[in-house]
Amino acid sequence: FHCSDLGVELCSMGALGRSRTKDPAVPGYVRGEPRRVRRCRVGLGVLAGAASAAPLLQADRAFAVDAGAALKARPPRPFVRAGLGSTPRSFHATATRSFDHVGVKSVRRSKVVMEAGTAVKVALGLPGVLMATSGFMIWRGGKQEVKDGDKMQENWASYAKRPNARMASLMAGAVRVGALSLRAKFAKDPAKKSELHTRAGKRAVQELVRLGPTYVKLGQIVSCREDLVPKEYIVELKRLQDEVPAFSGTRAKAIIEAELGKKVEDLFEEFDEKPLAAASLGQVHRAKLKDGRELAIKVQRDKLKEMYDLDLAQFDKIAQMLDKYKIGIEGASKVWVDMFSDAKVVLYREIDYTAEAENTKRFAKSFAEVPWAKCPNVVDELTTEKVLAMDFVPGVKISDLKALESKGFNKEMLSRNLAQAYLLQFCKYGFFNTDPHPGNLAVDDGHPGGRIVFYDFGQATELNEAQADGVLQVIQSIVDLDAPACVQAMVKLGCLKEGADLQAVEGVIQNNFNTGKVKSKRSKAKADVSEEQEMAAKDSKQSEVMKYFQLPPSLAFVARAITQLEGVGVMLDEDYEFIDFVAAKVPELQMERGAGLSYLANQIFKSFTR
Secondary structure, three states, X not given: OEHHHHHHHHHHOOOOOOOOOOOOOOOOOOOOXXXXXXXXXXXXXXXXXXXXXXXXXEOOHHHHHHHHHHHXXXXXXXXXXXXXXXXXXXXXXXXXXXXXXXXXXXXXXXXXXXOHHHHHHHXXXXXXXHHHHHHHHHHHHHHOOOOOHHHHHHHHHHHHHOHHHHHHHHHHHHHHHHHHHHHHHHOOOHHHHHHHHHXXXXXXXXXXXXXXXXXXXXXXXXXXOOOOOOHHHHHXXXXXXXEOXXXXXXXXXXXXXXXXXXXXXHHOOEEOOOOOEEOOOEEXXXXXXXXXXXXXXXXXXXXXXXXHHHHHHHXXXXXXXXXXXXXXXXXXXXXXXXXXXXXXXXXXXXXXXXXXXXXXXXXXXXXXXXXXXXXXXXXXXXXXXXXXXXXXXXXXXXXXXXHHHHOOOOHHHHHHHHHHHHHHHHHHHOEEXXXXXXXXXXXXXXXXXXXEEEOOOOOEEEOOHHHHHHHHHHHHHHHHOOHHHHHHHHHHHOOEOOOOOHHHHHHHHHHHHXXXXXXXXXXXXXXXXXXXHHHHHHHOOHHHHHHHEEOOHHHHHHHHHHHHHHHHHHHHOOOOOHHHHHHHHHHHHHHXXXXXXXXXXXXXXXXXXX
């Protein structure tokens, strides 16, 4: 018998010769079989199966007779519990009886190519060795920070062809970061807790960079949310905004020459091979034209489309699962597949620099008359899908608070202007940049107190007229604590499903206004409500009306932009609140959009009665 066959026979016969079944199809099975017998069968099956790990191992009765002695010590605890004996002698006798009962006394003896005891030890020790090796590799991998941008590019390209390797890297990274986070959670000393959070943040940055551009984008979003993760994480994650490892200047020049069809020396008087900044999708080099005009040349990384194809295909499956099981926030339907379909359009447009050039020109035209906002002009003749040429417009990074203060810039004013810039994008122009993280914002001295410079319009999208109106009305209704107006604004935005119980929704909103769950610093101290509204508010429960809500895909980008904006705004001014900072501008925009004199009179009346 080959040892695996032996294991099957020993298991099926009950190990102690207690086979009482009549059914040949199920050898050794006994209804209501005693637990002791079952453990015996399993125990010897494990022993025989372990021995079969030895290549071409053949066994006869001598194997069973010598198996117990080969262990040299008392058998493993599972064998003792199974009744196989607590000493080598008793185990030896049990194995002998079992083998004899199977009826293999006459089996041809053959040479055992490996000692049974060694095979058992190897088999029993193998899982531990594998776990130790895996743990060492995970630990060692986390120590290796990616600093070579060219090597990182090659790794990303290889992941596009080996999705399983990428998944293994993702899981290993989660273990590395999770282990440090868990230690920090249970650390009692504040200094030790802070140190562990810092180490976890550094490790998270390494892992996100290792995984590719999609995950770097995720880190950029989290870096703006101090309310989500400890501050030590924020400090480290901010590096992802413009400190992703850069690829070499030689590679950048090769891409430019391939895209524009000319030598770099023929295109520019000067070209700085050292990048000004490097992000997830590309990096920026400073250059000078023959006529002396200074430019910023944005060069795209290799294999981005292949990486997006891989990542977004996985996110497609996740979106389908979320929709299938109706997973949302407190029961609100988000239509994840539709939302992600729109997101993919934006993400793929982001790696087409000709689309980004058009977005940049559109923003520049919209804000041409706004003195406190600026974006670089595009040089069309030097722009392709992978190369974007713009005027060089330097500035102080908006998150560099010390530099802002040293240059005398007004942080509170910058915070207020940033909020108003997004109100104009949402509600006046219907076109906005969805990615306002600090790496895309700077400040120069082009306006008293500071002028905001907007970079990177790769991720931009539109709102239609009804949605722009709806955003204005939601803001106004929160300021006025007007629940009926808020419901009508949500209908206009498409946030409520067809057939929704509007009275119940109004009741919940009114209750949130009354209790202060939803309000702004500009809101009245208490809402003026009728007796009917008060009763509706008491009768409605939030959990019961959430099923009427949905989040249209375009508004998901509004939510994302406001979320990132809040992180930047609070950084500049701890009293930042989007609605508070834009409320005074809402009536002006309402009048521009066609609101009548009755609206203006109503707002004047409310301002005196507030």
